[in-house]
Amino acid sequence: MTFPKRIAIVGAGIAGLSAGIYARMNGFDVTIFEMGHKAGGVCASWERDGYAVNGSIHWLVGSAPGTDLYDMWRQLGVIEGNAFYNHSRFIEYRDVDGVDVHFYVNPAKLRLHLLTISPDDGEAIDEFIHAIETIAENHIPLDTAFELLNPWDWTKILARNFSSLMAMGKYSRISVNAFADKFKSSVLRQVFQRFWSGEMAMTFFLMQLAYASKGTAGYPLGGSGKFIAKLEERYRALGGKLLFGQRVVRIPTAEERVLGVETEDGRQHAADYVIAACDGHTALFHMLPEGYVDDRLRQAYQSLRPFPALAYFSAGVARTFDEVAPSIVGLNVPLVEPVMVGARRHDRATFQIYNFDPTLAPAGKTLITAMLETDFESWHELYDQDPAAYREARERICRSLARNLDACFPGVGKALDFTDLATPLTYHNWTGNYRGSYEGWLPTPEAMQTRLPSHLQRLKNFYMAGHWVTPGGGMPPAAYSGRDAIQLICRAERRHFDTEVP
Numbered sequence: 341m342t343f344p345k346r347i348a349i350v351g352a353g354i355a356g357l358s359a360g361i362y363a364r365m366n367g368f369d370v371t372i373f374e375m376g377h378k379a380g381g382v383c384a385s386w387e388r389d390g391y392a393v394n395g396s397i398h399w400l401v402g403s404a405p406g407t408d409l410y411d412m413w414r415q416l417g418v419i420e421g422n423a424f425y426n427h428s429r430f431i432e433y434r435d436v437d438g439v440d441v442h443f444y445v446n447p448a449k450l451r452l453h454l455l456t457i458s459p460d461d462g463e464a465i466d467e468f469i470h471a472i473e474t475i476a477e478n479h480i481p482l483d484t485a486f487e488l489l490n491p492w493d494w495t496k497i498l499a500r501n502f503s504s505l506m507a508m509g510k511y512s513r514i515s516v517n518a519f520a521d522k523f524k525s526s527v528l529r530q531v532f533q534r535f536w537s538g539e540m541a542m543t544f545f546l547m548q549l550a551y552a553s554k555g556t557a558g559y560p561l562g563g564s565g566k567f568i569a570k571l572e573e574r575y576r577a578l579g580g581k582l583l584f585g586q587r588v589v590r591i592p593t594a595e596e597r598v599l600g601v602e603t604e605d606g607r608q609h610a611a612d613y614v615i616a617a618c619d620g621h622t623a624l625f626h627m628l629p630e631g632y633v634d635d636r637l638r639q640a641y642q643s644l645r646p647f648p649a650l651a652y653f654s655a656g657v658a659r660t661f662d663e664v665a666p667s668i669v670g671l672n673v674p675l676v677e678p679v680m681v682g683a684r685r686h687d688r689a690t691f692q693i694y695n696f697d698p699t700l701a702p703a704g705k706t707l708i709t710a711m712l713e714t715d716f717e718s719w720h721e722l723y724d725q726d727p728a729a730y731r732e733a734r735e736r737i738c739r740s741l742a743r744n745l746d747a748c749f750p751g752v753g754k755a756l757d758f759t760d761l762a763t764p765l766t767y768h769n770w771t772g773n774y775r776g777s778y779e780g781w782l783p784t785p786e787a788m789q790t791r792l793p794s795h796l797q798r799l800k801n802f803y804m805a806g807h808w809v810t811p812g813g814g815m816p817p818a819a820y821s822g823r824d825a826i827q828l829i830c831r832a833e834r835r836h837f838d839t840e841v842p
């Protein structure tokens with residue numbers, strides 16, 4: 341094979357764009373095949389009545405100097421020209437059994453506040469705060485694919501990060517729900533259980549708080565739309581090719597080596613390397629011929645659970661919300677009118693009120709969104725059996741959430757410019773993600789112990805990137821898994837891996 345070698349990337353989400361950018365920095369001839377008509381995947385944004393709906397980013401880990409992730413984001417071109425909003429609170433809870441809970445990102449302030457709520461829980465609160473501070477001290481390198489680290493590198497990492505690695509190990513075996521049980525106060529138990537999915541490993545929760553406490557989890561003003569536009573711009577400026585409306589259906593192989601990709605229109609596109617930066621199930625079990633997935637990987641795909649499917653509510657409101665303290669995740673409130681979303685009943689919801697990002701709404705107006713966990717099956721069945729009932733279910737949930745918002749903020753119901761609901765089917769159809777998962781595998785204690793390989797022993801020149809190879813998902817793992825694939829390809833080509841900042 342001669343240089344430049346051709347790399348075909350499936351998917352223009354964050355992982356695919358990152359792989360493409362690093363591939364171009366290293367001189368490869370790259371084409372990204374994207375089935376949709378827009379880049380970004382689940383990190384989506386869309387226009388509605390003059391509002392820019394932010395479909396993903398709440399926080400970007402690595403938004404400030406001092407971590408390898410920051411260097412990566414700079415190389416990817418999303419730091420320069422972006423302004424970041426650093427929240428002082430992670431989430432706000434209103435009226436949990438009559439108590440308001442402010443989840444401050446400053447651990448000392450958070451400790452004092454939690455102690456005020458429950459002085460009897462000193463031991464559990466101190467353990468929690470100590471774990472955040474210990475994990476925040478970690479300097480685990482995230483600039484090199486783990487496969488490229490040698491035993492000496494690992495020894496240095498272990499010596500330098502002994503305490504934080506021990507804490508991560510300990511809390512990766514405990515779910516958030518199990519940790520919540522340590523509290524005597526039912527308010528604190530509820531707050532922990534409701535923070536996100538309670539089945540997640542505690543480590544995952546602690547790491548988010550640790551990064552936030554270091555001030556390196558800022559929100560990029562402009563949200564997902566501006567962020568993806570900058571990534572795409574960087575890729576194109578480096579000379580990368582991006583083809584929209586090109587669904588890859590097969591990855592042909594011969595003699596245990598990939599030959600390129602085949603798109604839905606039957607065309608074959610030859611390539612020396614293929615990076616599947618799309619849904620893992622589709623890549624492994626539908627695009628590749630049988631025989632390449634070993635039992636261990638097959639077993640992982642059968643036993644691990646994806647993130648619960650998501651219904652994503654958005655609303656444009658013709659007023660400002662200066663009275664609401666902004667937080668990374670949003671304002672969690674009791675619903676005066678509980679709402680069924682698919683098979684799940686919600687008696688509380690977290691509304692993200694974008695009063696800290698005026699670029700998402702016309703002057704004097706505010707975008708509001710809410711992430712509501714649901715199931716995939718009931719939405720799928722409803723649409724199959726009765727598309728009109730599916731549309732009615734979406735409208736019913738929007739009306740109900742609007743009434744709930746109005747109960748929290750009197751007058752909002754009359755000030756609504758629009759409401760909308762993306763369902764798990766929307767996610768599935770838009771991005772192809774398995775069962776509409778919006779962030780890959782749920783980081784349960786089991787998932788935290790499972791390594792999902794980014795390449796296969798039996799197939800040469802095939803790599804995977806994105807939230808299906810990094811349990812817990814999120815933008816940083818999507819981006820560094822794309823970069824890691826290029827580092828591994830550079831090693832295979834015996835080329836030095838180069839980076840540059842625009």
Ligand SMILES: Cc1cc2nc3c(=O)[nH]c(=O)nc-3n(C[C@H](O)[C@H](O)[C@H](O)COP(=O)(O)OP(=O)(O)OC[C@H]3O[C@@H](n4cnc5c(N)ncnc54)[C@H](O)[C@@H]3O)c2cc1C
Nearest residue numbers: 351353354355375381382398399588618778806807814815
């Ligand atoms: C509401 C919400 C909030 C979130 N908040 C945050 C946050 O605050 N911080 C954070 O770090 N992360 C957050 N995330 C998660 C983060 O956005 C994702 O983990 C990340 O964007 C995943 O990127 P990806 O490239 O791995 O996958 P995807 O975004 O799924 O990209 C895959 C791409 O492949 C394409 N594709 C699929 N199949 C094919 C095919 N056959 N042929 C061609 N193309 C194909 C898809 O169209 C898609 O563009 C959030 C996600 C959501 C939905």
